[in-house]
Amino acid sequence: MPPATKRPVVVFGPSGTGKSTLLKRLFAEHPGEVGFSISNTTRSPRPGEAHGRDYHFVTREEFVAAVERGEFIEHAEFSGNMYGTTVRAVRDVAEAGKTCILDIDVQGVRSVKATDLGARFVFVAPPSMEELERRLRGRGTDSEDSVMKRLQIAQGELEYGNQPGACDIKIVNDDVDRAYKALEQFVFGC
């Protein structure tokens, strides 16, 4: 098992709790120390995108075969293209000397737990459902339907995250500076 600070860190929690906000700051303040895994996709590269840097661009046949071999932590189809994260892609980040950060849903959390990646788990929780709703609306990126759907899914994610043993640390994102410090301390142990 690699040292704790090099083990992958999985960040999960309901949509709108502030995972992206916290991770954006972690990457800005610790460039070179943390990394995201490179996803596989069946979509075509866009101008300027490089294979192995932006995505691993693969054919649908290759993607499906890898799914059948159980190589994916999570995968999904969006507008006709498949996207997913392989166990290999997570290992590559650690082998490059960085802590791999995974921002995934509860299904993905279960899936990582079934691998031998030795990941650590951070549950980012909202201060309350009312505040979560305020943030989702305040973000201004979701339709009313989408906000309602996210809140419904949030209930199940909160139940999962609050179960004993679901995570190594629960961070309630009330004050963003305090929550960030807790995340930084957990990831780097400093």
Ligand SMILES: Nc1ncnc2c1ncn2[C@@H]1O[C@H](COP(=O)(O)OP(=O)(O)OP(=O)(O)O)[C@@H](O)[C@H]1O
């Ligand atoms: N501690 C905080 N206090 C108040 N607002 C916050 C806090 N943290 C984040 N926000 C705001 O809440 C909104 C949701 O945050 P963010 O997009 O980071 O959530 P997320 O968990 O990454 O969501 P998703 O899973 O949908 O990507 C954003 O508008 C963000 O600016």
